Amino acid sequence: MSVENGLWVFAQAVEGKLLPVSLELLGEGRRLADRLDVGLSAILIGHNLQPLALELIACGADNVLVADHAKLYHYRGELYIPLVEKMILRYRPEIFLFGATQGGKDLAAATAARIGAGLTAHCVAFEIDEHKVLKQLVPAFGGHCVFRSQGNPQMATVAPGVFTIPEPDYERQGKIIEIDFSPPAEPATKIVEFKTEKGSAGGLEEAEVIVAGGAGVGNAENWQLIEKLAHALNAAVGATRPPVDEGWVEEEKMIGQSGRNVRPKLYLAVGISGDQLHLSGVQNPELFIAINKDPKANIFKHAHFGVVEDLTKILPPLIELLSPGGDN
Amino acid sequence: MKSLKIAVCLKSVPDPKQWHKVTINPQTKTIQKEGIPRIISPLDRHALEAAVRLKEAHGGSVIVVCMGSPGARENIQEALALGADEAVFLSDRAFGGADSLATARALAAALKKLGLPGLIFCGAVSYYGSTGQVGPQIAQFLGINHFSAVRFLDYKGGKLYAEIVTDGGFALCEGKLPLLVTVRREINKPRGLRLSEAIKARKKKIWTWSSADLGLSSDQLGLKGSGIQMFDFLPLPEAQGAEILEGGPQEIAKEIAQKIKKYRQGGIL
Numbered sequence: 395m396s397v398e399n400g401l402w403v404f405a406q407a408v409e410g411k412l413l414p415v416s417l418e419l420l421g422e423g424r425r426l427a428d429r430l431d432v433g434l435s436a437i438l439i440g441h442n443l444q445p446l447a448l449e450l451i452a453c454g455a456d457n458v459l460v461a462d463h464a465k466l467y468h469y470r471g472e473l474y475i476p477l478v479e480k481m482i483l484r485y486r487p488e489i490f491l492f493g494a495t496q497g498g499k500d501l502a503a504a505t506a507a508r509i510g511a512g513l514t515a516h517c518v519a520f521e522i523d524e525h526k527v528l529k530q531l532v533p534a535f536g537g538h539c540v541f542r543s544q545g546n547p548q549m550a551t552v553a554p555g556v557f558t559i560p561e562p563d564y565e566r567q568g569k570i571i572e573i574d575f576s577p578p579a580e581p582a583t584k585i586v587e588f589k590t591e592k593g594s595a596g597g598l599e600e601a602e603v604i605v606a607g608g609a610g611v612g613n614a615e616n617w618q619l620i621e622k623l624a625h626a627l628n629a630a631v632g633a634t635r636p637p638v639d640e641g642w643v644e645e646e647k648m649i650g651q652s653g654r655n656v657r658p659k660l661y662l663a664v665g666i667s668g669d670q671l672h673l674s675g676v677q678n679p680e681l682f683i684a685i686n687k688d689p690k691a692n693i694f695k696h697a698h699f700g701v702v703e704d705l706t707k708i709l710p711p712l713i714e715l716l717s718p719g720g721d722n
Numbered sequence: 723m724k725s726l727k728i729a730v731c732l733k734s735v736p737d738p739k740q741w742h743k744v745t746i747n748p749q750t751k752t753i754q755k756e757g758i759p760r761i762i763s764p765l766d767r768h769a770l771e772a773a774v775r776l777k778e779a780h781g782g783s784v785i786v787v788c789m790g791s792p793g794a795r796e797n798i799q800e801a802l803a804l805g806a807d808e809a810v811f812l813s814d815r816a817f818g819g820a821d822s823l824a825t826a827r828a829l830a831a832a833l834k835k836l837g838l839p840g841l842i843f844c845g846a847v848s849y850y851g852s853t854g855q856v857g858p859q860i861a862q863f864l865g866i867n868h869f870s871a872v873r874f875l876d877y878k879g880g881k882l883y884a885e886i887v888t889d890g891g892f893a894l895c896e897g898k899l900p901l902l903v904t905v906r907r908e909i910n911k912p913r914g915l916r917l918s919e920a921i922k923a924r925k926k927k928i929w930t931w932s933s934a935d936l937g938l939s940s941d942q943l944g945l946k947g948s949g950i951q952m953f954d955f956l957p958l959p960e961a962q963g964a965e966i967l968e969g970g971p972q973e974i975a976k977e978i979a980q981k982i983k984k985y986r987q988g989g990i991l
Contacts, residue, residue: 408888408889468893469888471858475862496871496889500854500870502855503854504859506859506949507826507858507859507863508862511823512951513823513853513950516852535745535955537955537958540952542950542953545949551853582867583901586895587894588891588892591890591891591892635738645906660982660985669741669742694963695962696964697964700964700965711971711972716979
């Protein structure tokens with residue numbers, strides 16, 4: 395299948411590994427490309443990329459466009475943006491999907507502006523309509539807003555964790571196309587130092603049990619109850635936006651459209667009103683318990699069990715019961 | 723050395739505490755946010771603070787550029803009280819309904835008209851839309867470089883040093899001006915509003931520009947100039963609703979603990 399007029403996925407390499415969201419997008423990209431009967435190509439930029447290119451083919455890519463250079467090892471807008479623009483102008487993809495990572499979002503936004511194309515953020519589902527146009531679904535207002543982006547290609551970003559990684563098949567055949575790159579003689583920006591650091595999300599994305607708090611927690615002192623409950627349950631701590639704004643908890647713990655996507659089995663929401671911007675980041679918990687003193691809170695529409703009560707009355711006995719030596 | 727000209731792009735957003743009042747009309751697909759108090763998008767306040775501190779340390783001037791509905795004027799006034807020297811208010815019906823592309827195009831045109839500042843600050847994401855697209859897009863329209871998601875900043879010897887959050891950790895970057903920078907919350911703690919500054923700010927100038935002032939046609943701006951269009955809205959079926967646990971706090975706590983225990987014993991966790 396040809397690289398021209400096809401469906402493209404930005405495959406992001408960090409420290410010699412593909413980010414999971416790149417593979418997730420290949421799975422969805424394969425489904426859409428088959429529906430449109432076009433080729434699926436991955437755009438891979440970095441250094442020493444051969445094994446990653448093979449992994450992309452195994453996960454569904456028909457073609458991998460590879461720009462391999464030592465200077466491209468870390469994401470750098472000044473180098474990546476014109477390079478991707480050049481690839482688009484040369485091969486004219488129909489659709490271009492990006493993971494909503496730091497690098498992915500930056501590259502998608504800048505590239506879209508350069509070619510004057512629309513870019514839809516926060517997509518959670520795609521459909522192809524009868525005119526072969528990509529319908530992009532974004533959760534909002536208790537439903538989905540359906541967008542289409544103008545211009546070529548149709549561009550969208552998708553958060554990590556929305557789609558699942560396809561089963562790799564190393565028998566699959568694909569084509570590797572090398573793209574020339576020569577760094578600018580006098581770049582205006584450079585990376586002086588690079589430090590690897592694991593985020594402080596505390597394993598939120600992988601957590602099976604999450605205790606999350608919202609504005610209703612009220613103050614930093616009460617927030618300690620959230621932390622204690624999480625500790626008693628051996629759970630990760632999550633939050634909505636207000637506790638982050640108030641400084642009770644780090645931004646990395648924020649769950650929702652502009653934070654992280656989580657798939658816990660058990661989700662305990664405390665003092666959370668249940669705005670869709672938050673709930674769209676919580677994927678199908680098997681047990682969902684909400685505690686909120688406002689009986690009209692939207693969270694009670696979505697939880698399995700609800701408690702209408704002040705959290706300072708419920709959490710202390712609950713922490714005691716769930717702690718080692720408690721009545722549990 | 724030439725004095726440093728710094729610009730800050732500000733967005734006025736509905737107060738996050740009242741987002742539940744923002745609704746959509748499923749027929750017209752228009753978003754209703756009238757009557758909700760507006761604030762400076764929180765990360766833009768950090769952007770403003772970064773700009774004002776840079777000015778305080780190195781001299782120069784800070785100009786705010788804001789595109790928004792008439793209600794945004796109050797937020798601009800606040801920015802002037804927080805240390806900006808003057809402001810440009812892009813206020814015109816033609817700007818309405820803009821997505822990130824049309825917003826960036828208009829802001830870039832205004833910045834160009836100002837004679838391209840050496841440094842441009844934006845919040846890394848705005849509240850509400852939270853796409854994080856506008857900053858990098860303004861930089862492209864201006865043909866300058868940018869650093870996204872900056873958490874630490876230093877300016878010396880005519881160069882900017884920025885620590886940016888990346889997907890693998892963080893990177894200390896160096897750049898020559900002109901540059902656009904989008905900032906994260908960790909970069910600083912914005913100052914509070916002082917009455918004396920608010921009174922002084924009333925004398926500061928707010929220039930109001932329309933689409934004609936930017937030399938852009940109406941099909942490059944607002945809804946018409948946007949790259950994405952909402953053409954449908956699919957409401958979700960009403961959720962089933964929670965079973966509400968009744969009783970005193972002790973009883974309820976016990977019931978929750980039992981449910982969790984039972985669930986764990988089911989072997990699923």
